[in-house]
Amino acid sequence: MSQVGEFNPASDPYESRPTYYIGQHDSNRWEVLTDDQYRQVLSSGFNFVTAPITNQHFFQRVVDLYKEFLQEQEEWLEKRGITAGQRANPSMPGPIVPTLTDLDTSLYPSQIIGSLITYASPWIDLCSSNPHISSISRQVLNLEVAYANFCGARTIVIPGPRSDGSGPGVAQYARAIQEALQQVSRANLIIHLPMYREPGLEEKAETLSSIFNTDTTAEQDPSKDIDIFTSWDSWHTIRTVCEYSSRLFLALRIPRRVPEKALQERWFSEPLHFLTVDQTVFQLNRAGHPSLSKHHQTLINRYMRLKNSPWLILSDVGPSAEELTRIYKQKAIEYPTLTEAASKALAKERKTNKTGINDHVAYIKHLERQQLPYTAMETPALVSFQDWLQSPLQPLADNLESATYEVFEGDPVKYDQYESAIAEAMAEWKILKKPSALGTPETPYNPELVVAVAGAGRGPLVTRVIRAAESTGTQIQLWALEKNQNAFVYLLNKNKRDWNNRVTLVKTDMRGWTGPNPKDSPGTTTCKVDILVTELLGSFGDNELSPECLDGIQNHISRPYGISIPHSYTAHLSPISTPRIYADISSRVVSDPNAFDIPYVVRLFQLDFVAQKVPGHPRFQQAWEFIHPVEVNRADDFAEVHGKAIKYVNPGGGSMYGSSGTNEHNARHCHLTFVCPTRGVIHGLAGYFESVLYESEVTGSGKDPVEISILPDQIDRKSKDMISWFPIFFPLKKPLYFPQDTELEVSMWRQTDDTKVWYEWMVEVYAWVGPKQRNKVGASEMHSSRKVACLM
Incomplete structure (x- = not known):
């Protein structure tokens, strides 16, 4: 019998696991690989490679252009007697980067262009405080993405900001990315960012700012604690400026030291396209082969459970361009001479490269085989439902x-x-x-x-x-x-x-x-x-009108001994960050103005639960409860005494506005407080339910109630692998940002006017500014599903 996590096709031919697609990136590569070199990389186990859009000739041309501009500017100032300390004319024209030539790139339209991951120049500095360097960088980026798009590239990776902070740099970068999105019609833009600002995790290439000594980025103080959320702050600014574009994704650099769970889950909720692992992240095991720590393995395996799982890019681990050329020439020797055949170097090299598979690729493939198989909750059908929005049923x-x-x-x-x-x-x-x-x-x-x-x-x-x-x-x-x-x-x-x-x-x-x-x-x-x-239960327990349906039939239950199964059900809420779903709903607003007022049934998966469990304030909190059977004022009883109630058809405020109020007992309201120690953003509320089907009536029986639950922290205990109900999602029209050490106040109402049932919800943000004082720093608008209410 195979051990847990060990792949043995003979033991269970139906077991399946996520597939790893592994790419190679060389940070020193200036030229696109030739066809022969490309084949060599694929034969060593990689599935794809990165390709620089422009080369060293273009880089040098831009550097020379800026040098000439500086020289011309200095001469202009000297002629007018303006010293360095005096203010220059801001209207002086800056350098303009000419269009690309055939000497500036080795990237051309080809049959394999769709399988190449094009990589923008890492030496540009869109965040520079020097307006000329930031302008040159923006021009270069626009030239590169437009040319890559012309060549047929579908994926363009753009190195992210080198630093974060509250200055104008990240905003400048975000604005440049927004402009670049307009330059390309089909390609996706992938922002390459570190998981957090771990020293040594940045791009290795010099930037224009560092070359010309205009780099104002402060050095990271080794003695100072690292704020692990600053990189996410930069990403949030970028994607917010770009309005959650469906063509904007993320390439995430995995650090040598895996951060805390809260940051891992935050990045898990984002639109990940690539996970990149540098050579320095790998460690040598006892046999001298590259390996990753258990924490790295857990992180990668977790991210690979996404429906659109990210691809892996290994940086600086594969053969360089020079090595690829040498290997190709070596393999081209079909009939070596006796001297070459006897060469110890050649014999040793052929022995160590017997399989031709890169050691790092071989290890990643090993991790792929070591993954746990898909569970009962990860069938292809259920995976296809991940974060897929459905309007609730109208049974x-x-x-x-x-x-x-x-x-x-x-x-x-x-x-x-x-x-x-x-x-x-x-x-x-x-x-x-x-x-x-x-x-x-x-x-x-x-x-x-x-x-x-x-x-x-x-x-x-x-x-x-x-x-x-x-x-x-x-x-x-x-x-x-x-x-x-x-x-x-x-x-x-x-x-x-x-x-x-x-x-x-x-x-x-x-x-x-x-x-x-x-x-x-x-x-x-x-x-x-x-x-x-x-x-009759729905994703929120009552959202398919179980209370209203049971009101109409439970008068037939014998009293006081009759039993209703289910006996009770409770609705639960938790604020969440889910950029993917928010972007999906945003794309629907044009065709459906009510898109953000619809509670959606969705198998929530790629999300971050922003609230933490603290005493008195759990991550999942009960909104309300319904218990059956219960004595009610039924509509027909009301009619016998008062006559048929007139239904007021104009917009109203609930059951007491032009209606009889016979369903008022099924209205509910809750006000919940969630604690968020780390800063973040929420896009809506996740709704769940639990139900007690039957609770023992035998005194002292000691039996647990028979229950069902879709709460993430209870489903395995109460109804493991139950798939009948997906959670419900109450969206916010605008993402709501909150600082660290805040409390989110969630208010929700279940409203009725005797003809239909709808929900209303809003979220408020309070930040603690002292031991006993907190200030309101943000709030959503009031949302209402009245226009798409569930009809009784």
Whole structure:
């Protein structure tokens, strides 16, 4: 048997893992590899290579251009008697970089251009405080990206700012990237940034600023603590200025020392395209081969679980251009002379390069094989749903299709939990000898129970009720209600084929059902239901109107002993950063002005939970709860006394504005406080739910409730691998930035006007400025889903 994490195709041919695509980058490379050199790199195990857009000739031409400008400027000042300390004329024209020539580049349109990762010049300085150098750098960048785009390049990597800070540098850089995006029509721009400012992790090339001694960047003080979030601050500025462009991505430099978990998760939520690993990050193991620490392995494996997993670029580990030329010439010697064949150097080199695979590539391939296989929650279908937005279902207003039901039925975990809850309820009914619906005043307890499944769909819960009754030896009269006439046809057939006509089927909306008629007394009035089973829950628990549906049928539950499964459910919230989803919603606003007021069902994956768990303020906080059964003021009861309520159709403020208020008991409000010790940005609120299907009624039984949960920190304990419900996402129209040591105040309302249900939400930011004082530093606008409300 293979060990955990060890790949053995013979043991399980169906196991699969994320695939690593490995590229090579040479920081000293000035020329695009020739076809022969390119083939040599691929034969050593790499999948792709980087290619400089311009060469050393162009670099020298730009340097000479600036030197000439400085000389001309000095001569101009001397002629006018202006000394260095006096102010020069700001209207003097600056240097203009001429267009590229064939001597400035070795990059041309070719069949392999699409597989080359083009790399912009690392010597430009877009952040320079010298206006002429920053202008030259911007001109060079525009020339390069435009030419690479012309050649057919689809990916252009641009070295990021060399430093962060509060000065104008990063803003200048961001503005230049925004302009560069306008220069290219199809190519993606990838900003190359370090995970944090670890010394030695920057580009090795000199910049124009350092060459001309105009570099004002302060040296990193080794004795000073490193603020590990400054690099992310720069990235946030860049992508904000670029309005979260769908063609702007990130290449992340992995440091020698892996940072704390909070920063890892922050970068995990960003649009990663490449992870770059420098030669200095690797360590030699006992056998003298390159390797990475366990922390590096964990980080890489974590990032590779993304649907669009980043590609790996190994920097300065592969053969240089000179080595590639030498290797090619060596392999071209088909018939070496006796002297060459006897050469110890040649023999040694051929022995050590027997496989031809680069040592670093071989190690990365080893890590690829050592990954844990995809889990039950990482099937191809589920991975495809990562961060894919879906509008919530309207189960009361719309009839679902068979394929939708089939998706729901593909989750055995949910139905196993339901069956356990039903079986436990039936077993305890016997133990407690509770009065039943078919009982009489003389004999309240009757071993035969009346069970109803409301909203039966295609019948999976009906099957589980029958199985629970058989496992506990319980006699039941089973009723199944379904309003979807198409699904009802399916139920009729299933009742004959699988259930032996043991189920009484009723095509009706559960809210209008008049109740069951006992089978042994068909002429009598309706009786009550002992156990009512429903699966009306949504991603937020109540967002598919489970409370409203149960209000219309729970009057048929026998009191006080009748049971509702589920018994209760709670909604939970947590503020999150999810740039990818925000960018997706932003692209929809043109066609749908309400895009930011829609709560989306989405399998949240590439995100950062910005709040931390502290005493009294957990990361996931309960918004509200619903418990069933409950006495309610039903609409038909209201009508009998007061007449039919008039529905006010103009925009209103809830149930007390032109409506009867019969659904007011299902309105909710919460105000939650989340603690954020590190600075960041949120794009919305993640919503989850938990439900107690059944809680033991036997005193002192010591049994845990039968529960289901989609809370990230509870799902494995309560309903592991359950996939029936994805979380819900409440977006913010504008990303909300917050400084460190802040508190996020989340307010949310569940509103109703007796015809529909909607949510309203807002977030406020408070920063602590003293031991007992905090100031409000930001807030979102009030959002409302009223225009896309769930219809009752």
